Amino acid sequence: MALSTAITLQQFEPGGTTQAALLVGTVGMFLGMLYFISAGRGETDPRKQEYYIITAFIPAIAFVSYLSMALGFGATTVEFAWLGQPTQEHTILWARYADWLFTTPLLLLDLALLAGANRQTIGTLVGLDVAMIVTGLMAALTNRGALGLSTSGVRIIWWGISCGFFLALLYFLLGTLSRNAARQPGEVGRLFSTLRNLTAVLWTAYPVVWIIGTEGLGLITLGPETAAYAVLDLLAKVGFGFLLVRSRSVIDQAAAGAGAVTADD
Amino acid sequence: MALSTAITLQQFEPGGTTQAALLVGTVGMFLGMLYFISAGRGETDPRKQEYYIITAFIPAIAFVSYLSMALGFGATTVEFAWLGQPTQEHTILWARYADWLFTTPLLLLDLALLAGANRQTIGTLVGLDVAMIVTGLMAALTNRGALGLSTSGVRIIWWGISCGFFLALLYFLLGTLSRNAARQPGEVGRLFSTLRNLTAVLWTAYPVVWIIGTEGLGLITLGPETAAYAVLDLLAKVGFGFLLVRSRSVIDQAAAGAGAVTADD
Amino acid sequence: MALSTAITLQQFEPGGTTQAALLVGTVGMFLGMLYFISAGRGETDPRKQEYYIITAFIPAIAFVSYLSMALGFGATTVEFAWLGQPTQEHTILWARYADWLFTTPLLLLDLALLAGANRQTIGTLVGLDVAMIVTGLMAALTNRGALGLSTSGVRIIWWGISCGFFLALLYFLLGTLSRNAARQPGEVGRLFSTLRNLTAVLWTAYPVVWIIGTEGLGLITLGPETAAYAVLDLLAKVGFGFLLVRSRSVIDQAAAGAGAVTADD
Numbered sequence: 001m002a003l004s005t006a007i008t009l010q011q012f013e014p015g016g017t018t019q020a021a022l023l024v025g026t027v028g029m030f031l032g033m034l035y036f037i038s039a040g041r042g043e044t045d046p047r048k049q050e051y052y053i054i055t056a057f058i059p060a061i062a063f064v065s066y067l068s069m070a071l072g073f074g075a076t077t078v079e080f081a082w083l084g085q086p087t088q089e090h091t092i093l094w095a096r097y098a099d100w101l102f103t104t105p106l107l108l109l110d111l112a113l114l115a116g117a118n119r120q121t122i123g124t125l126v127g128l129d130v131a132m133i134v135t136g137l138m139a140a141l142t143n144r145g146a147l148g149l150s151t152s153g154v155r156i157i158w159w160g161i162s163c164g165f166f167l168a169l170l171y172f173l174l175g176t177l178s179r180n181a182a183r184q185p186g187e188v189g190r191l192f193s194t195l196r197n198l199t200a201v202l203w204t205a206y207p208v209v210w211i212i213g214t215e216g217l218g219l220i221t222l223g224p225e226t227a228a229y230a231v232l233d234l235l236a237k238v239g240f241g242f243l244l245v246r247s248r249s250v251i252d253q254a255a256a257g258a259g260a261v262t263a264d265d
Numbered sequence: 266m267a268l269s270t271a272i273t274l275q276q277f278e279p280g281g282t283t284q285a286a287l288l289v290g291t292v293g294m295f296l297g298m299l300y301f302i303s304a305g306r307g308e309t310d311p312r313k314q315e316y317y318i319i320t321a322f323i324p325a326i327a328f329v330s331y332l333s334m335a336l337g338f339g340a341t342t343v344e345f346a347w348l349g350q351p352t353q354e355h356t357i358l359w360a361r362y363a364d365w366l367f368t369t370p371l372l373l374l375d376l377a378l379l380a381g382a383n384r385q386t387i388g389t390l391v392g393l394d395v396a397m398i399v400t401g402l403m404a405a406l407t408n409r410g411a412l413g414l415s416t417s418g419v420r421i422i423w424w425g426i427s428c429g430f431f432l433a434l435l436y437f438l439l440g441t442l443s444r445n446a447a448r449q450p451g452e453v454g455r456l457f458s459t460l461r462n463l464t465a466v467l468w469t470a471y472p473v474v475w476i477i478g479t480e481g482l483g484l485i486t487l488g489p490e491t492a493a494y495a496v497l498d499l500l501a502k503v504g505f506g507f508l509l510v511r512s513r514s515v516i517d518q519a520a521a522g523a524g525a526v527t528a529d530d
Numbered sequence: 531m532a533l534s535t536a537i538t539l540q541q542f543e544p545g546g547t548t549q550a551a552l553l554v555g556t557v558g559m560f561l562g563m564l565y566f567i568s569a570g571r572g573e574t575d576p577r578k579q580e581y582y583i584i585t586a587f588i589p590a591i592a593f594v595s596y597l598s599m600a601l602g603f604g605a606t607t608v609e610f611a612w613l614g615q616p617t618q619e620h621t622i623l624w625a626r627y628a629d630w631l632f633t634t635p636l637l638l639l640d641l642a643l644l645a646g647a648n649r650q651t652i653g654t655l656v657g658l659d660v661a662m663i664v665t666g667l668m669a670a671l672t673n674r675g676a677l678g679l680s681t682s683g684v685r686i687i688w689w690g691i692s693c694g695f696f697l698a699l700l701y702f703l704l705g706t707l708s709r710n711a712a713r714q715p716g717e718v719g720r721l722f723s724t725l726r727n728l729t730a731v732l733w734t735a736y737p738v739v740w741i742i743g744t745e746g747l748g749l750i751t752l753g754p755e756t757a758a759y760a761v762l763d764l765l766a767k768v769g770f771g772f773l774l775v776r777s778r779s780v781i782d783q784a785a786a787g788a789g790a791v792t793a794d795d
Contacts, residue, residue: 046650053650057657064665064691071676071684073668120311120318127322135329138338146336154336161329385576385583392587400594403603411601419601426594 017223018091025066025230032059032238039245047255054110055241058103062237065099066230074098078143080151082218087151090214091222096229097137103237104129107199110244111173114192114254115181125172132165140215152217159216163207170200188254191247195240202236282488290331290495297324297503304510312520319375320506323368327502330364331495339363343408345416347483352416355479356487361494362402368502369394372464375509376438379457379519380446390437397430405480424481428472435465453519456512460505467501547753548621555596555760562589562768569775577785584640585771588633592767595629596760604628608673610681612748617681620744621752626759627667633767634659637729640774641703644722644784645711655702662695670745682747689746693737700730718784721777725770732766 033056040052068074074095081087105126112122139158145151173196181192209232210216213225220228244251298321305317333339339360346352370391377387404423410416438461446457474497475481478490485493510516563586570582598604604625611617635656642652669688675681703726711722739762740746743755750758775781 046648050650050653053654053657060661064661064668067691068668071672071687072674073672073684118311120315123315124318127318131325131329138329138333142336142338144337154338157336161332383576385580388580389583392583396590396594403594403598407601407603409602419603422601426597 018226021226021230022066022070025233026063026070028234028238029059029063029066033063036241036245045255048251051251054106055244058106058237061102062099062233065095068095069093078141080143083152092140097133100133111195114188115177116184116257117177117180121176128165128169132162135162159211184257185253187250191250198240202232205232283491286491286495287331287335290498291328291335293499293503294324294328294331298328301506301510310520313516316516319371320509323371323502326367327364327498330360333360334358343406345408348417357405362398365398376460379453380442381449381522382442382445386441393430393434397427400427424476449522450518452515456515460508463505467497470497548756551756551760552596552600555763556593556600558764558768559589559593559596563593566771566775575785578781581781584636585775588636588767591632592629592763595625598625599623608671610673613682622670627663630663641725644718645707646714646787647707647710651706658695658699662692665692689741714787715783717780721780725773728770732762735762
């Protein structure tokens with residue numbers, strides 16, 4: 001009956017795809033974290049350090065989240081029926097949302113630093129992002145219908161609202177932020193474009209996996225769904241970070257530019 | 266038994282005052298959000314954009330909160346007895362507090378920007394505000410007595426502590442912040458005074474509704490209480506924002522002043 | 531079954547050591563808060579005010595947390611077995627972690643301001659600190675085994691990860707932050723060293739109490755454990771703050787230095 005009982009009921013079949021995918025995610029994030037820490041060692045310019053700090057914290061947070069899911073802490077069960085199906089208990093890995101709540105703003109912060117964005121733009125991006133994740137969590141946890149809608153109907157409404165915030169986010173990412181980045185030196189602008197495109201494409205895949213997965217319409221099962229998220233998470237966090245930190249000369253230029261931008265901001 | 270079960274049990278009587286008030290709040294906040302977004306479109310000066318961004322996020326957050334209450338996600342039940350009454354289950358709309366936790370600091374930020382306040386003053390205001398909301402949530406969720414006090418007694422103690430933080434907040438709002446605003450150009454100072462007075466009066470009504478409502482002494486029922494909060498929320502968020510964003514020339518002056526303040530800060 | 535039921539089940543034996551320690555903590559934090567507020571009254575320089583504001587908010591937050599534990603709100607029960615013991619219900623005072631989540635970053639902020647640290651260093655310290663507290667909370671709430679480990683084994687893994695983040699934090703506290711502080715005027719550097727040493731020693735005691743206490747191996751009971759935490763909390767928050775705010779001339783120098791640092795940052 002205690003708080004912790006309520007949030008740690010679920011266990012996975014040992015050796016199944018779900019648990020394997022969670023362990024791959026845990027190890028991958030841990031190694032990514034170590035790599036970004038080692039890449040940043042010896043850097044003494046605060047403006048350059050900032051990229052390594054942010055980029056290392058992203059897989060560090062995801063590591064804790066993945067481990068919590070692998071250990072069952074980050075899982076719960078929610079009772080609902082897929083459209084036209086009987087009601088049953090579904091495993092919901094809520095720790096994903098706790099992870100995304102902090103890692104997605106940090107990824108946007110990396111992009112915003114490269115683009116030389118001001119705090120108004122950063123605030124807007126982070127606000128839309130947090131709204132997207134929180135309403136996504138509501139979609140995931142909803143276990144009852146209302147206003148004449150079935151439980152699944154209400155879940156899909158929250159998913160739709162979350163997608164709405166995501167579209168607004170994409171609008172600023174592809175609009176204001178890209179215009180900011182166009183004023184940066186050529187190499188910085190190119191790295192920004194690469195990372196922005198990677199982010200736009202990968203992030204678009206998340207709501208698709210959600211709606212076809214066990215939280216949405218139940219067209220795929222928990223194993224493949226968890227594997228798909230693990231691949232997306234590793235690409236969007238460790239892959240993103242790898243492309244960023246290997247570009248030392250671009251970070252040098254971006255950091256030099258940031259100095260100038262801040263001074264007249 | 267899962268987390269989501271615990272927080273989404275409650276359903277409202279369809280067509281009742283409670284649900285009607287929640288739907289009015291949902292629609293009102295959505296329209297307010299659209300209006301502030303459209304008012305801010307085309308603005309390119311970051312210092313002016315800031316007002317529109319903050320002011321649009323306030324009803325956006327409240328929209329999500331109201332919708333969650335209307336859909337039952339943001340409601341729970343707590344067992345306690347009003348003073349001298351038998352114990353019974355009470356519907357607690359906890360999503361209000363999640364809304365207020367973010368929207369009240371943003372409203373204070375609008376006021377602080379108008380007043381040209383420094384980060385020390387903003388930090389103090391936001392800290393007191395968060396303490397006020399969190400202890401208010403404790404009041405709302407308390408379901409047992411302690412130290413010889415009844416459950417209702419403990420609830421009223423938390424309400425009293427929350428009021429204490431509110432009084433400290435008012436002290437800074439009417440003191441430091443108003444002194445800051447007095448140094449701003451005349452029109453900015455007048456708009457600040459109007460919005461500050463609106464905020465001080467409306468915010469004072471909240472703990473009054475709380476203590477006479479179902480969470481406190483139970484002198485009024487959930488329907489009128491929900492309607493009262495909806496009116497207060499719409500005035501304190503959409504009404505506040507309307508008075509702010511229609512004053513374009515004042516925002517111009519405030520933004521120009523902010524540049525000067527920041528430069529020598 | 532409601533959210534609040536789940537988190538407020540536990541009651542303490544009236545008059546026992548646990549409740550006495552919680553009441554001492556509550557009163558001590560309240561008095562500390564009043565003292566730091568009175569010490570800061572009349573200060574008009576924002577850079578000096580900042581120390582008093584931060585230092586007063588620390589015991590204010592701890593006061594709310596201690597009161598919530600004394601009133602039973604901040605307590606829950608978790609079922610697990612100490613190594614080699616039968617499974618039983620244990621009282622977990624989760625409100626400690628809510629307290630620490632906000633007070634430990636504020637203590638680090640006081641140290642960082644004295645050291646004249648940049649936002650990259652502050653961000654790193656706060657990030658590691660939050661990771662330390664959150665994984666500590668996971669240790670406290672875990673109620674089941676996984677991957678072939680017993681519940682107690684999983685709890686100790688989370689404790690170990692939390693200790694890992696603490697060691698990384700100590701590395702930055704004793705490394706980067708101390709190098710920053712060495713560039714500050716002599717008296718400021720000495721006050722920083724005193725407070726840093728106090729913090730390093732006291733904070734190290736927390737995981738020790740945890741692992742020998744009821745949340746870890748169960749070598750001591752809840753009464754002495756709660757008393758030990760109360761002493762540590764009062765020293766690390768009120769004692770720390772007392773040493774800081776009584777050094778008015780050092781705060782004057784640190785504030786003057788901060789102006790110079792920010793200007794060329």
